[in-house]
Amino acid sequence: MKVTVDGVDIDLPAGTSAIDAVFQAGGDVPYFCAHPYLSPVGACRMCLVESGSPRKGKDGTFELDENGQPKIFYFPKPMAACTMQATEGMHIKTARTSEVVAKSQAGMMEFTLLNHPLDCPTCDKGGACELQDRAFEYGYGASRFGFDRRHADKHYPLSDFVILDQERCIxxxxxxxxxxxxxxxxxxxxxxxxxHTFIDTEEGGLPTGFSGNITDICPVGALLDNVARFRGRNWEYEHTPTTCTLCPVGCSITADARNGRLERVVARENRDVNEMWICDAGRFGHVFATEDRLTTPLVRDEDGALVPATWDEAIAAMTRGFAGVNSADVLLLTGADATLEEGAALHTLAQTLGTASVDHWPRQPGLSGRTPTLTDIATADAVAVIGADLMQEAPVVQLRILEMLRGGLLPAEFLHGTAIADLRLVERPARKREKLAVIGETDTELTRFARIQTRMNPAEALRGLVSTRAHPDPMLVAATDLLTSAERGVLILGAAALQGADAATLRAVEAFAERSGTRVLALPAGANSLGLGALGLVPQPGGRGYADLGNAPAAFISRLNPAAGAALRARGFTVVHDTHLNAAAQQADVVLPAVTGYEKRGTTMNLEGRLLPLQPAALHAGESVDLLRALTALAEALGVKAGVRGLKGAQARVAELLGTPVEALPERGMVVPPARRFGAPAPLAHTPQLWTARMTRKDRVAPWVAHIQTLVESEWTLPMHAPSSVPLRAGGDD
Incomplete structure (x- = not known):
């Protein structure tokens, strides 16, 4: 259809909102309530435009004006562009060409600011506030009202992580x-x-899971991240676009650092992965990156204590320790969040040493066949989840399933980006619960959305689901029928199902998927477990793996959290490369300081096989290094060449192993089905604990926040620095 915006003719698909028509034409209109992934409601009334359409006569043709053109009949008053659908021949006028619109928007801005507090200098949103920007662009510039403004709670905790300032809420x-x-x-x-209107929750506050996203979408400083509160102004942060490596989803994030500390993590839009949402663990669980870090190598002295050392001293200690060990007997281990470049370097070093003992942890078996993308999940017509606690294993996958239940409506995309107001989205959408089956030993957050649900052993359920014989459990039969009758069915397998499945069951799952047309997503155990497995970082025939660590003559362990009951070191010389002095590092002979996922440059592969880029945030980490440089030091101690030197060499090696270049990836990443997968269950079971590991440090910020709140509420003048008795972080010295 053809629409005219401020005299510019554009072609638009049917159903486009008027606000998207304006932006598609290169225009601008202010808005506060509209959001690309939420239903349009026209609450703020800022996106007012003049609009009119031609009218058809009784003969079905458009009425013409004196110039022979279709006559445009305008609405008597400006209309909200976000809730109005553009139609064939519609004419739209914005503030650029209409004084009526300009005056209406300025009036709405005046009403919005009527009771808004003038505390921009102390607001965390200052410098990145939509209200500030729009007030400057569309407001009168001065208030005509001199009465006192409304007062309300300014430091109201909706949860431990989200603070509400009721005065700022618009x-x-x-x-x-x-x-x-x-x-x-x-x-x-x-x-x-x-x-007197204000927002609030039921008793108990906001549920932990995805609550932090409201701090991103709030157009003003009403909802604030309590972990990053009062840490810095927006222009003081160094904003680094990167990828989250806390779980296999690989959400796009922006890491904000100030003075060498990671102070804030916010979501970044990636339509194909996380859209605009991240989980609370990814948002608030970053404090570990700047707390109690190892910043220098440690070497065990004659008294058995780990003491600080230089890198030269650490390499010399490793040379002495590996002197009596056959290079082929050294076990090489890395955590599942290592980048592809680090994995390729480790793979190359293993070949140089002639060792078959190389592994990454945690890991779970993979399956052949086409893996569904996250968009495939959102647009599926049936989903079955077996043995997966998605909130612990891959939280954003749960959001894509919920998107599927509300009809799989994905906002359209225009030249200006995602549609600002998709008129197909509605408030309080109905969920089609009959499209979802959830099976596991315990109920999860997703269970309440499923009409087909039952409690049973996940491994047994998986065997029954793919069996050609009917199972006695009617719910399992219903789940099988759901997938076999679906055109776009998706089966999601979690840790509990994969760890209990034998090789025969995995082959049966692949046969079932081929027979029914179902796409199977076997959730990887780590952020880059799928990619490291594709590189071949699993024990080769005759080699040792992570489960054999306690029997290895010597070992090199990089950023690997020990499993419960697993060995912490080799029986001989052990080198640990990690960010913190964890249980394994405390027992090592040499400890090398490592960088976190926020400080790496490289590539990771998420659960759908999508290659995603990592960029390093500007954090102070002393002498910490990534695995590439740690392997160079290890190779020197072993008397061999590392084989891969530098990031460019590692990227070239990844391209050789995967058959895909990774130097310049698209902004959204690129899906590359892994050429090879490891098909055997790992010897040690792995239970994901995303929330337990990441959400236990929330009390670390309490003293500083409480101090600032006391000052503000008492109307004291804020000092330039916190008093020495109130550290920014527990144990900090800022």
Whole structure:
């Protein structure tokens, strides 16, 4: 259809909103309540435009004006562009060509600012505030009202992680709609009416899971990240676009650092992966990256204590320790969050040493066949989840399933990006629970959305699901029928199902997928477990793996958290490369300081086989190095050449092993089905603990936040620095 915006003719698909028509034409219109992934409601009334359409006569043709052109009949008043659908022949006028619109928007801005506090200098949103920008662009520049503004709670905790400033809230309703439409949790709503309206939760506050996303979508400083609160102004941060490596989803994030500390993590849009959402573990669980870090090598002295050393001293100690060990007997281990470049370097060093003992942990068996993408999950017509606690294993996958239950409506994409107002999205959407089956030993957060659900052993359920014989459990039969009758069915297997499955069951799953047309997603155990497995970083015939660590003559272990009950070191000389002095590092002979995933440059492969780039944030980490440089030191100690030197050499090696270049990836990443997968279950079971590991440090920021709140509430003048008795981080010296 053809639409005219400020005299510019454009062609648009049917169903496009007027606000997207304006932006598609290169124009601009202010808005606060609209959001690309939420339903349009027209709450803020800022996106007012003049609009009109031609009218057809009784003969079915358009009425013409004196010039022989279709006559445009305008609405008597400006209309909200976000809730209005553009139609064939519509004419739209914005503030650029209409004084009526300009005056209407300035008036709405005046009303929005009527009770808004003038505390921009102390607001964390200052410099990145939509209200500031739009007030400057579309406001009058001065207030005509001299009465006192409304006062309300300014430091109201909705949870341990999210703080609400009720005075700053402009009632755009983004946060309320977000909880209803995205995670499906009706926990936030408006209370009271008129000038007394405020948002609040039920008793118990916000549920942990995806609550932090409301701090991103809030257009003002009403909802703030309590972990990053008062850490710095937006222009003081160094913003680094990168990929989260805390779980296999690989969400796009921005890591904000200041003075060498990682202070904040915010979501970054990637339509194909996380859209605009991240889990609370990824948002708030970053404190470990700047707390209690190892910043220098440690060497065990004659008294048995680990003491600081230089890199030369550490290499000399490794040379002495490996002197009596056959290079082929050295076990090489890495954590599952290593980059592809680090994995390729480790693979090359193993070949140089002639060792078959190389492994990564944690890992789970993979399956052949086409892996569904996250978009495939969101647009599927049936999903079955077996043995997976998605909130622990891959939280954003749960959001894509919930997206599927509300119809799989993905916002359209225009030249200006994702549609600002997709008119197909509605408030409080109905969930089609009959499309989802959830089977496991315990109920999970996803269980309440499934009509087909039963409690049983995941491994037994998996065998029954793919068996050609009917199972006695009617719910399992219903789950099988759901997938076999679906055109775009997806089966998601979690840790509990994969760890209990034998090789025969895995082959049966592949046969079932081929027979029914179902796509199977076997959730990897780590952030890059799928990619490291594709590189061949698993024990080769005759070699040792992570389960054999205690019997290895010598070992090199990089950023690997020991499993419960597993050995912490080899029986001989052991080198640990890690960010913190964990249990394994405490027993090592030499400890090398490592960098976190926020400080790496490289590539990772997420659960759908998508290659995603990592960029290093500007963090102070002393003499910490990535695995590439740690392997160079190890090779020197062993008296061999590393084989891969530098990032460019590692990327070339990845291209050789995967058959795909990784130097310049698209912004959204690129799906590359792994050429090879490891098909045997790991000897040691792995139970993902994303939340337990990441969400236990929330009390570390309490003293500083409490101090600032006391000063603000008492209307004291804020000092330039915190007093020495109140550290920024527990144990800090800032």
């Amino acid at each position: 009632h755009c309703k983004r946060c309320v709609r977000y909880f209803e439409e995205v995670p499906g949790q009706e926990v936030l709503d408006f209370i009271e009416r008129g000038g």
